Amino acid sequence: MLGVWGPHASADAGALPEVQVRTPAEFPGDLPGPYPGGQVARGAYLGVLGKTDVMDAPFSVTSFTGSTIQNSQSRSISEVIGHLDPSVREEYGDGTSLDTLMIRGFTVENDEMSLNGLPGILGQFRVSPEFVERAEVLKGPSALINGMSPDGAVGGAVNLISKRAGDVPLTSLTMGSASHSLFGFNADIARRFGMDNVFGMRVNAGARQGDMQRDYMTDRSRNLSIGMDFNSERLRASLDVIRQTQRLYGAGGAVDFSRVGGPVPVAPDGQRNFAQPWYFQDAQDTALMGRVEWDMSEHLTVFGAIGQSRDASSALVADEPFVDASGRFAYSGMPIRWRQRTISSQWGLKGQFDTGPVRHHWSLTASDLRRTSTADFHVAGLSGGAGLSNIYDMVLISPPGNAVEPVGPLAWSSRNSLPGYALADTLSFAEGQLLVTLGMRHQRVKSDSATGFALLDMATAHYDQSVNSPMVAIVFKPTQQISLYANHVEGLSMGETAPYGTTNQGVVFAPYRTRQFETGVKFDAGRFGGTLSVFQITKPYATIDPSTLTFGVFGQQRHRGLEINLFGELTKGMRLLGGATFMDAEVRDPMNAAGLTLRPVGVARRQLALQGEWDVSELQGFTLTARATHSGDVYADATNLAKVSGWTVYDLGARYVTRLGTTPLTLRAMVKNVADERYWKQGRYAATLGMPRTLALSSTFEF
Template structure:
């Protein structure tokens, strides 16, 4: 079947699956026992993250996270435990969940105090106003531990990050059981930062460096552990390769950032050596969702969002979640406009032993005066950055993209300890850009035209995964095993129509010229590259001593088949390589608060692909083998957690040769680093998220040893990001936030004779939430990126770009 037919196949499959789910929803299942409700004066939802633990400790955490005073006799809760509670809930809903199965009653003495008492018939009658919980809350449609769908890990204290996330074929795991480094950003964090794009979400990650300054560019490329990671290595609900080139946060519940090579965990991907990013789509909750927001971004961008979710049928088995965002207007960069439309629809079915998820999305962007990369002539030192608000790009430069993407996930519990699953997804992306790459030729900022043209491309992707996960025991040893097979087919079509533009300009005092004539240009998009990545992976986690010691071992057979084509359609070159990649890791928990881990991963990765504007644009280099060693320590004090990791990664080195404007590979790159990430709510209402990265990225085995020992292009030796978010106790509903980001010096060429200087940026925000007369919240948020309007160069490869100027963001969000 042609890859071009993927959208019709996926659409028919999704429609059939949802129709089957609706029919299955009519089958009765175990129902929720009814729990009486009592409303305290405040019913505003809050973020809760209370893991399973003794009930006394859980109530202490509940009091801290809810802001309520809990009064209870210690004898009443002695020996009792709780399954915990997580998510955005009202205090009553959270307390109901926390006390489920205990038989304990409670009543609100006043707006801020709740008292727990013995139930009626157990030492006396309950006081008036007391709520008695059912002795057992039986919830239907609860997925088993080995399932992924419906098993979202709970949020951590403070609500900015989650306790865990997806780790490829290992499934969802708590961060204290994961022998890797991962941070999972929640919807609460995304909203509080007013993050409109993936670039905005990752702006405060201390281990990630953004490849572009804002969301009005080609893609969401980032540097993780000193290695370039791009959108083909991003996943949607664990289906990789189908994410649009520039991610909008519309319809996204969480963003999972995984650090280090992931081919063993996620299958063969185009280039996932530094890490991968997985987007968790939103799902309908038991509570109906109707939320709308009005948006503003400086200088004159206006728009809005809508988020609607409902559940239907017995036990709320069928869910629908629809999201939409539209913004349009002038950005904070002179002569630049941005229009963005994003639509998503998420459907899900939760049966007794079957679960189905489906997502479909459409995204369209139209950027006028878009800012591509700048280049630096050989032997020239990089001049000081211009005012970020004054663009030296031509107003007629343009980027237009549209993405249609979707995914379907199916899980079935074959036995209580065995779950089989199938995932399939696809994407079609169309891109058109009119560009003029500037080449800085002297320290005064004078520029010439390095290349110019109209670039047209289309990408078609079909991605699939099938497998099974099982949990079982052999004597005292618990096993969590998985067997999976992955398929990723990508076809790239592109054509660059060169434009003969001879123009000199200056980055401080640009010369604007008339727009070139685009009539009569070749409108075709011939096939330029074709790739097929297939793999089979197997893994087993052996747990001892009540999971305090875990050993994880496995291997993946990977095969990468690639082909490049000439504009005439004739084959140019290609590769077909297969390798068995082993992996081993361990987890040791000397105490419940401390975990030590280590891992070794070997992976086969596709070589880099030359980007638009280069003379070999679209060329994909042969595959290569990478290796990573990592050791780390994780802490979990309930309200505050941290990860410290040391790693080494080896891989081939690639960079852009300015003399030929060509992407080339030369030698090997060895990255050694130390990462520290901390998160949580160390004090009531005060949330922290930040850390640092120390990186020693060196070139080895270069041609003739010329650049041996030099720092790899685009890597920074030190970077730090630290953010605070404070729910003030003085004014109810008022919160303030601040963040500082520092990035060290970056070399632009392998000889280390050209570099971009370090920079520091400060962001800030304020929000105010209050209840309307109907008890629903209304939230006003104001954020500013680059508070002091600093000017600096953003560099992650051989080329670089101007930073984002000071940008104001306002939103008014209402729930109905």
């Protein structure tokens, strides 16, 4: 990729002098500082719990720093997280037109990420990393923490902290390239103004354009972000404007193996593309967010945040085609026009008080998320655009003349509203040695929707339901180096809709609860730390009764797992980041005639991600990087007949921090998938072909 570009180009390399920039954070106070090694932060912003040290957090949480994001040379935030967190995998990603993550085996859509604690206002298809200072990954259901996201985020949540201007002026320019011929640049400028530097502004602007390493695939992306803030003794405010555009040609690479009935076809060369060269997606995402916080007294603060996003996409694409055992599939082109508007808000009070020897840190929050979506499907565009092909021998056809501009009647629309209220209190005993957090969220879910295609039967659905979601969490620190924690938390997800062809098609089910039990131990040896945790997440399982063709919630999906996360410096100049996740996931479906307990689609028994860095002492400022990402075997169908083999990808890189005259300069190089592994990444809905060996280069100048 053509990198994420910020002020920390030399934050963890060698002993050369560097510019340190202090970045005022979203509230309260400054961002948690980096842990030794600079790859992760010491804490994260946990919504109603506020800024929380990792050792005090009753969850498994990892906060990737700006330098880690930048040095990964990734095209998206999902790519960064998917290669560095062992509990996270990309369901879609590079080589396709959108990003989707799986956290603890559950799908987390791209627009479920939060921006500075506010959910639902980031891009639907891809989130570029240029404006991101921190990427915080919280494991487990998180409805109480930040409010309910659009789809519930069962397995976890991602919160992105935007960049802010530091006290030291910054002007930085990054230029980069990636094979085949993808080039880009990004400018990052930050200044503070006024008495005591109370006003700040940071601007990131960049572009990327060229051919990717996959056949027929080109990328033309633009990004602009403006982050402004005011930071006085009692009043803090910020405003973010983020604009992203992306036009992809040949966007595809996802296929459906659910009907193979046995082992899936061996993955071909990752350079192959299953999409026609004339497939395209043109997406625009604009987000505007403001936040304010005022200390009414030493122990009471009032805060509020509101944001709006407008997302639009015009595309000529195809649904994931079904592939048979020999690799054959039928494809088609369908024009689509899609629009979405989201308004998200949070308001509340927080503070602290003492009852005898017990200190209380409490918060009372009201939140709402309103979203309207529409889409047009030009079904007539299928004529002349269908054909037969094979994943090993792609057949190219001319674009259909009537499928260029997506026009037609309204095919689908929805209006959702997610108002809720949350109360949380963290009780601190024995000067913080024991922390007990109690919380409750009352969540209402209102939805009006019409489902179906223009030429098929339309179904209209409405529901208005509310539920309560509790949380109980405990942290006990027997020593300063050890922290034991446990939590029981419930999440909320939108009810599913009965699909076309069922006896109750269009019926929308009530929101359902997800439940997590988790316990673990964290250790901090000063320069090296980690987390060992075990968890269980359960959720209702919706399926179709094969005897009546009625869609309903008949079963249960349960994921049990063991996670190991490591970070920090093993010795001076040697850093480690990553870990392993082992999961026992199963679906209990009484509609299964054989009575078998099956594994959910796309969920591996084991996942590993490990990155090591070594500062070469003989060459000051020179760092070598090695990374391995592994995922075990998974199934592509609910009957567990179509098995997808596991994969391991290795990446090698280097960077060099030096000066060009008086100008600090950082050079980076990384070879991704150095062994040119051929593999499928199977998610909940489809499998995507892994990208081939790719060389990424970038250089950052700080003026």
